[in-house]
Amino acid sequence: MKKQNVRTLSLILCMFSYLLVGAAVFDALESETESSRRRILELKRTEMKKKYRFSEDDYREIERVMLQADPHRAGRQWKFAGSFYFAITVITTIGYGHAAPGTDSGKVFCMFYAVLGIPLTLVMFQSLGERMNTFVCYLLRRVKQCLGLRRTEVSMENMVLVGFLSCIGTLCVGAAAFSHYEAWTFFHAYYYCFITLTTIGFGDFVALQKKEDLQEKTPYVAFSFMYILVGLTVIGAFLNLVVLRFLTMNTEDEKRDIFGYYDCFLSTHTHTHTHTHTHTHTHTRVKQVLSVMAAADSVESTSYCMPLMEFCFNEEINR
Amino acid sequence: MKRQNVRTLALIICTFIYLLVGAAVFDALESKKETTQKKKVYDRKQELRNKYNLTKLNFDELEEVVLQLKPHKAGLQWKFAGSFYFAITVITTIGYGHAAPSTDGGKVFCMLYALLGIPLTLVMFQSLGERINTLVRYLLHRLKNCLGMRRTEVSMVNMVAIGFISCMSTLCVGALSFSHFEGWSFFHAYYYCFITLTTIGFGDYVALQKDQALQTNPKYVAFCFMYILTGLTVIGAFLNLVVLRFMTMNAEDEKRDAEQRALLSQNGQAGGHNHPGCAPDPPSSSSAASGCSGGAGGTGGPGGGGNSGVGGAGRGLRNVYAEVLHFQSMCSCLWYKSREKLQYSIPMIIPRDLSTSDTYMEQGEAFSSDALHPLHSNGCVYSMHHPHSAISSVSTGLHSLTPYRLGHSKRRSSI
Numbered sequence: 001m002k003k004q005n006v007r008t009l010s011l012i013l014c015m016f017s018y019l020l021v022g023a024a025v026f027d028a029l030e031s032e033t034e035s036s037r038r039r040i041l042e043l044k045r046t047e048m049k050k051k052y053r054f055s056e057d058d059y060r061e062i063e064r065v066m067l068q069a070d071p072h073r074a075g076r077q078w079k080f081a082g083s084f085y086f087a088i089t090v091i092t093t094i095g096y097g098h099a100a101p102g103t104d105s106g107k108v109f110c111m112f113y114a115v116l117g118i119p120l121t122l123v124m125f126q127s128l129g130e131r132m133n134t135f136v137c138y139l140l141r142r143v144k145q146c147l148g149l150r151r152t153e154v155s156m157e158n159m160v161l162v163g164f165l166s167c168i169g170t171l172c173v174g175a176a177a178f179s180h181y182e183a184w185t186f187f188h189a190y191y192y193c194f195i196t197l198t199t200i201g202f203g204d205f206v207a208l209q210k211k212e213d214l215q216e217k218t219p220y221v222a223f224s225f226m227y228i229l230v231g232l233t234v235i236g237a238f239l240n241l242v243v244l245r246f247l248t249m250n251t252e253d254e255k256r257d258i259f260g261y262y263d264c265f266l267s268t269h270t271h272t273h274t275h276t277h278t279h280t281h282t283h284t285r286v287k288q289v290l291s292v293m294a295a296a297d298s299v300e301s302t303s304y305c306m307p308l309m310e311f312c313f314n315e316e317i318n319r
Numbered sequence: 320m321k322r323q324n325v326r327t328l329a330l331i332i333c334t335f336i337y338l339l340v341g342a343a344v345f346d347a348l349e350s351k352k353e354t355t356q357k358k359k360v361y362d363r364k365q366e367l368r369n370k371y372n373l374t375k376l377n378f379d380e381l382e383e384v385v386l387q388l389k390p391h392k393a394g395l396q397w398k399f400a401g402s403f404y405f406a407i408t409v410i411t412t413i414g415y416g417h418a419a420p421s422t423d424g425g426k427v428f429c430m431l432y433a434l435l436g437i438p439l440t441l442v443m444f445q446s447l448g449e450r451i452n453t454l455v456r457y458l459l460h461r462l463k464n465c466l467g468m469r470r471t472e473v474s475m476v477n478m479v480a481i482g483f484i485s486c487m488s489t490l491c492v493g494a495l496s497f498s499h500f501e502g503w504s505f506f507h508a509y510y511y512c513f514i515t516l517t518t519i520g521f522g523d524y525v526a527l528q529k530d531q532a533l534q535t536n537p538k539y540v541a542f543c544f545m546y547i548l549t550g551l552t553v554i555g556a557f558l559n560l561v562v563l564r565f566m567t568m569n570a571e572d573e574k575r576d577a578e579q580r581a582l583l584s585q586n587g588q589a590g591g592h593n594h595p596g597c598a599p600d601p602p603s604s605s606s607a608a609s610g611c612s613g614g615a616g617g618t619g620g621p622g623g624g625g626n627s628g629v630g631g632a633g634r635g636l637r638n639v640y641a642e643v644l645h646f647q648s649m650c651s652c653l654w655y656k657s658r659e660k661l662q663y664s665i666p667m668i669i670p671r672d673l674s675t676s677d678t679y680m681e682q683g684e685a686f687s688s689d690a691l692h693p694l695h696s697n698g699c700v701y702s703m704h705h706p707h708s709a710i711s712s713v714s715t716g717l718h719s720l721t722p723y724r725l726g727h728s729k730r731r732s733s734i
Contacts (some may be wrong), residue, residue, distance in 0.1 A: 008450050011443040015410075018439060022406035022432050023399055029425040030397035037421070038391045044384050052371055052381075065363045066385045072357040078349040080342055087341035091334075095519035097416055102356070106348045107510045113341050114517050119558070120337060123565045124330040130569040131327045191426045198433050200414035203522055239438070240570075246442045247563060250449040 002257075004250040071099065074209035081214045081221055088225060091117030092232055094201035098209060126244070129237030136162055163238040170234045171197070174227055178207055181220055197231045321576075323569045390418060393528035400533045400540050407544060410436030411551055413520035417528060445563065448556030455481055482557040489553045490516070493546055500539055501529055516550040 049059055076082060077099035086099050090113055101107045137154045140162065144152040171193045179189035184205065192205040207224050208214050214221060368378050395401060396418035405418050409432060420426045456473045459481070463471040493512035498505045503524065511524040526543050527533050533540060 004446075004450060008446045011439070011446050015440060015443045018410065018436055019403060019406050022409070022436070023403035025428055025432075026402035026405055026420070026425065027397055027399050029422055029428060030402070030420055031395075033422050034391075034395065034397045041384060041388050041391065045388060048381055048384065052373065052377075054371070058371075062367055062381070063385050065360060065367060066382050067389060068356075069360045069364055070386055072353075072360060076353065078346055078353045080346050083345035083349070084338060084342035086345055087338050090341070090519060091337065093412065093517060093519045095414065095514070095521045097521035097523055100521040100523035101345070101349055103348055103352050104506065106345065107506075109344055109348060111510065111513050113344075114513070114519060117337055117341070118517055119562045119565075120330070121334060122562060124334045126566040127323075127327045127330050127569050130573070131323060134573060187423065187426075191430065194430050194433070195414070198412060198437055199518070200409060200412045200433060201520070202414050202416035202419040204416055204419035240566075243438045243441060244566060244570075246438075247445040248567065249442075250446050254453065
């Protein structure tokens, strides 16, 4: 079977096994705690209902109101600062959910906003990440020269190491900052930074949610926004270095397959035009290239392959 | 300034402006409702507190319990089905947050799990997306053949149209199903599907949270999982078709710059030992000698020059085609113009005096036969895309023919 198909199938299988393994481990880690915590909370609830003499309906009403009030506890979410925060979570696909559009028009605008914003952001981060990688490579080479090392080329291992260290450094800086400002433990702040910068964005920990931080602590707000964007750039640079090449693997293989066909095409021709340097030869070659290009109107391979193969076979038959 | 830098700066500015505009619009749309709702809810809370005559302390305690019970309202979240759902939201980076690890061990495992899972998933979706695009292209080509159309090539416009229609239908199918099973309105279900499949995943709407569905309705659970994964594949295929090429733009430009630099310096020395520019940024020839150990192609002359005219000519033609493909695939906005441009430049590429061209082609062969990629001249080995890619190894051929013409005609029309 073709290499691309084998690769794709194995990736699918890998992913499903990965999901199964993950599910099993999370079950083992969290299920117990969940059950016991739930039991405790339910007991407490029953206790309170009895203590305050709530009827079922009373309690349901209280619960409804309290759940509705919850997002407002963190202050105004939709003033300019909050909206900017929300816009960031949309186009970077972090999507905490600490604030989500309540109006229908907000939802509609959110969808259109995402359709254009997400590709723009993806391309921007990759673009900036590539520039950063190039710059780091240049710096590293100069450092190697200064240190008088014999081999001054920057290898892939060097770059990966530097990239990895920058990611860890970014996470640690963020963890230190947020654990200070949000009064989280270092571990929880690190977890927050990780979940944010991988754009998972659960929303269990969200910065700028302490009372009125968004409106009052402007330097901290600016720092948070810059941290998210810069952190995503660093991660993006690392992804650009390590992962991006794998995203184009199948396409590259398809192109290489074309050369296989093209070689067959060439090999059926070149041995007949061995030493003639005539204009006819030129014209034939120009025509050949032009016809192949005419066939290759679109981007990818299959539309080359088919006309190319047909051409190949037709030439064979005509000779 | 270098094209890549201009492009990057422009993108950064665009993104910031986009954020500012978005923030202003969201403010205008949501702020008022938020204010009125907040007031209403707070008043109601006060009302309830007074009704049951609770102290502030007691009330806050009650509130704590109610809020903490919220995730449990939707049933057990961490049994196998729920954990599988959670694992999906992690590696696809959707991240609803309807369930999040509460134990520290769970948090640690979650981070490690994401570290390996997210790249795996990215690569998997792009891989599968590319296969789907290829299949669709093939089917469309056959369809055009069957319909007896004159031009049976599948154009980019065709592919984009089909991709867009598939995305829309995926969203609509999901919206119909979820509005039925979850009791949402069609619009809210559509919004849910959109937010899920773009992996934003707010968590304001989450499937499988009603009536203990995770435990009691395995068919619906399976449908949800398959829908999310299939939907992400369709979106991934569309992204693969439209966006992926833009993500490699800068890298491709860097490669082209390096190749041209290497080629210029090689041509300047008449095939002898080369002193290529070293820096990725505008090279200064004076820095060429400073400790840069690139040596790409300079000593490949004797080996390559021995090629016979036939092989050289054939491979020369292949170089042309390879170069065409190479350029055309890398910068998509050139794609549509490239055909005309190359049709004009090809007579220039294959000059009237064929003997000269053959010499060029042999020289080109000499360079390309050398296994080293011109990027070595940068000292930045890491940026080699595929060391033995057929494309990059033959792409130097054309550069030896027209280092300026093709390159410049490309430059003028690209972003």
